[in-house]
Amino acid sequence: MLVHTHSGLRWLVLGLLIYAIYIAVAGKNSYEKKNKMVNLFAMVSLHIQLLLGLILYYTSGNVSFESGWMKSPITRFYGMEHLLGMLAAIIIVTIGRKIAEKQEFPAQKNKKIAVWYTIGLVLILLSIPWPFREALNGSWF
Numbered sequence: 001m002l003v004h005t006h007s008g009l010r011w012l013v014l015g016l017l018i019y020a021i022y023i024a025v026a027g028k029n030s031y032e033k034k035n036k037m038v039n040l041f042a043m044v045s046l047h048i049q050l051l052l053g054l055i056l057y058y059t060s061g062n063v064s065f066e067s068g069w070m071k072s073p074i075t076r077f078y079g080m081e082h083l084l085g086m087l088a089a090i091i092i093v094t095i096g097r098k099i100a101e102k103q104e105f106p107a108q109k110n111k112k113i114a115v116w117y118t119i120g121l122v123l124i125l126l127s128i129p130w131p132f133r134e135a136l137n138g139s140w141f
Helices: 002-026 033-059 073-102 107-125
Strands: none
Touching: 002 033, 002 107, 033 073, 033 107, 073 107
């Protein structure tokens, strides 16, 4: 059940990130409370995903550090690539939001959010076990 929750919640996270980037790009000279809340919810949803992922990391059978674990695409992906890619993305989004909040002008805040959140989104998209990555046994939900 936890795997499905973690997998399904990714759609909310991706939607919030895309919406935050859209608002940042579309509203160049305004930074309203709505912008701030969407940015915050996107970041918080990433942190919730991290907590769920860490629970899965330590309880699922996909991660094993036995001899030769790097040779298996599944154990290498879940044991290293997925974890490091997602951690990097979450750190980038968190830092980007903090930097954006410290900016003085709305245009600067929006630019920082757009850049940092886009970098985080790209890392997330690269680190998701999509169904078309057949060796990883990924699914849509």
